[in-house]
């Protein structure tokens with residue numbers, strides 16, 4: 045039985061470094077680049093969104109807090125309010141993230157935990173009715 049109140053924050057120490065998270069983000073944005081629904085939401089240059097998502101995930105999974113040092117409190121729902129996110133954008137985001145998770149073997153031992161985290165978090169980001 046898993047009684048850890050926050051298994052997500054054990055992932056970074058278990059994986060042992062940044063690499064898997066940068067790989068995850070690369071794979072995720074590969075999908076976004078060719079996603080007709082999501083691509084228009086992001087800026088032309090994806091370098092900054094890639095870095096932000098990697099640093100956020102590193103911090104959230106128990107790694108260094110560079111994300112908050114650079115960008116302050118995550119306030120994720122507020123940061124997403126400028127974008128129209130319905131269940132369609134949410135589902136597209138999840139599809140790309142699930143493909144990215146598949147593509148990073150180092151994260152496979154934590155796949156179920158990450159899946160649940162992203163499922164909940166992406167649903168929380170919905171800010172517009174269908």
Ligand code: HEM
Nearest residue numbers: 085086087093096097100115123127133134137165166169
């Ligand atoms: C539900 C569908 C989602 C959509 C359509 C979406 C879309 C976006 C967009 C368009 C940006 C702005 C990129 C930029 O201009 O730099 C952004 C930023 C970001 N998103 Fe999402 N997102 C979604 C869900 C999520 C989830 C589930 C997470 C985390 C697990 C997340 C984490 C982030 C982070 C860390 C940033 C950068 C915020 C910052 O520091 O400026 N997003 N997202």
